[in-house]
Amino acid sequence: MSQYWSPAVRELTPYVPGEQPRERVIKLNTNENPYPPAPGVSEALRNYAVDHLRLYPDPTSLALRETLADTYGVSVAETFVGNGSDEVLAFAFQAFFCHGAPLDVPSITYSFYPVYANLYGVELRKHPLNNQWEVDLDALANDSERSGVIFANPNAPTGHAHSLESIEALLKRVADRVVLIDEAYVDFGAESTVALVERYPNLLVTGTFSKSRSLAGLRLGYAIGSPELIEGLQRVKDSFNSYPVDSLASVVGIEALKDTQHFNACRDNVITTRERTRQRLEGLGFEVLPSKANFLLAQHPDFAGAQLFAGLRERGILVRHFNTNLLNNFLRISIGTDDEMDSFIEALESLSG
Numbered sequence: 001m002s003q004y005w006s007p008a009v010r011e012l013t014p015y016v017p018g019e020q021p022r023e024r025v026i027k028l029n030t031n032e033n034p035y036p037p038a039p040g041v042s043e044a045l046r047n048y049a050v051d052h053l054r055l056y057p058d059p060t061s062l063a064l065r066e067t068l069a070d071t072y073g074v075s076v077a078e079t080f081v082g083n084g085s086d087e088v089l090a091f092a093f094q095a096f097f098c099h100g101a102p103l104d105v106p107s108i109t110y111s112f113y114p115v116y117a118n119l120y121g122v123e124l125r126k127h128p129l130n131n132q133w134e135v136d137l138d139a140l141a142n143d144s145e146r147s148g149v150i151f152a153n154p155n156a157p158t159g160h161a162h163s164l165e166s167i168e169a170l171l172k173r174v175a176d177r178v179v180l181i182d183e184a185y186v187d188f189g190a191e192s193t194v195a196l197v198e199r200y201p202n203l204l205v206t207g208t209f210s211k212s213r214s215l216a217g218l219r220l221g222y223a224i225g226s227p228e229l230i231e232g233l234q235r236v237k238d239s240f241n242s243y244p245v246d247s248l249a250s251v252v253g254i255e256a257l258k259d260t261q262h263f264n265a266c267r268d269n270v271i272t273t274r275e276r277t278r279q280r281l282e283g284l285g286f287e288v289l290p291s292k293a294n295f296l297l298a299q300h301p302d303f304a305g306a307q308l309f310a311g312l313r314e315r316g317i318l319v320r321h322f323n324t325n326l327l328n329n330f331l332r333i334s335i336g337t338d339d340e341m342d343s344f345i346e347a348l349e350s351l352s353g
């Protein structure tokens with residue numbers, strides 16, 4: 001605590017990311033992709049003319065946004081890019097949610113939202129998940145005075161995803177404020193709401209290159225929404241730094257977007273391994289929530305989450321354990337390669353046997 005900090009920073013409970021260890025471990029704790037980025041990424045890095053780094057990047061990130069627009073079937077004016085979707089989310093909080101009214105959010109969702117809410121003085125109105133561990137869209141849309149609605153679809157860390165129809169019903173009910181749908185994990189089997197952007201000017205979809213495009217180290221995220229929402233984000237961003245993402249990230253991001261074949265192959269592998277892992281966990285007596293993401297949330301009736309977490313850690317396997325009442329017994333397990341998941345299951349067998 002420092003006398004120099006502003007009250008908001010004094011009150012802030014910062015987000016604590018999963019650890020990034022130095023020693024070799026099996027890392028199933030931060031939902032990274034176990035497969036390398038598209039081959040074109042290495043080639044682009046090898047061929048990059050280093051002299052470009054002398055110059056500032058294009059302030060509009062046009063080339064990257066054009067490729068993003070092509071990939072998602074939208075216009076460039078409907079795209080925005082930033083340093084990871086976390087940064088895009090921060091801009092969105094500042095641009096759309098500081099109205100003085102509460103922001104509607106599920107009680108269990110991405111834990112960065114409360115951090116931004118704290119920082120930017122936004123009150124959260126938390127709605128419990130339903131008894132299937134699903135985001136309760138009806139409850140989210142029920143109140144009237146609000147600054148907006150935010151949730152992740154698939155939700156994190158539960159993995160459940162709602163259909164386009166259910167989300168469209170919510171959008172119809174919340175027409176006066178921004179509905180932000182965080183699609184960080186959408187590529188692992190859920191439907192993207194980008195298809196609804198044309199019809200709902202209040203819909204902002206955020207996405208990331210960190211998961212399905214294997215580029216978490218690059219820090220590249222995006223938003224897709226109506227030109228008026230994109231302009232709102234742009235206004236906030238320009239007030240911080242008129243250069244959105246660095247030149248290298250643009251070049252690499254474009255290559256990652258262009259390689260559909262690599263993208264599909266990695267996604268299919270992750271989905272197959274996820275379902276295989278689910279079966280094996282269920283075989284060990286775990287309750288595993290249905291997941292459309294690159295992770296599973298699972299708990300065992302006889303073993304505490306904290307105990308399993310510690311036992312796995314001792315065996316060089318990192319998973320995520322949340323120290324919250326609501327999720328205390330659960331482990332969130334990112335999907336790695338088949339070999340990694342075999343080692344994970346073997347370690348669990350030795351712990352629970």
Ligand code: PMP
Pocket residue numbers: 083084085086087110152156182184207208209210216219220221
């Ligand atoms: N949204 C959700 C739901 C996430 O789990 C994450 C990753 N922790 C992010 C956004 C942020 O991803 P990034 O900043 O790497 O794009």
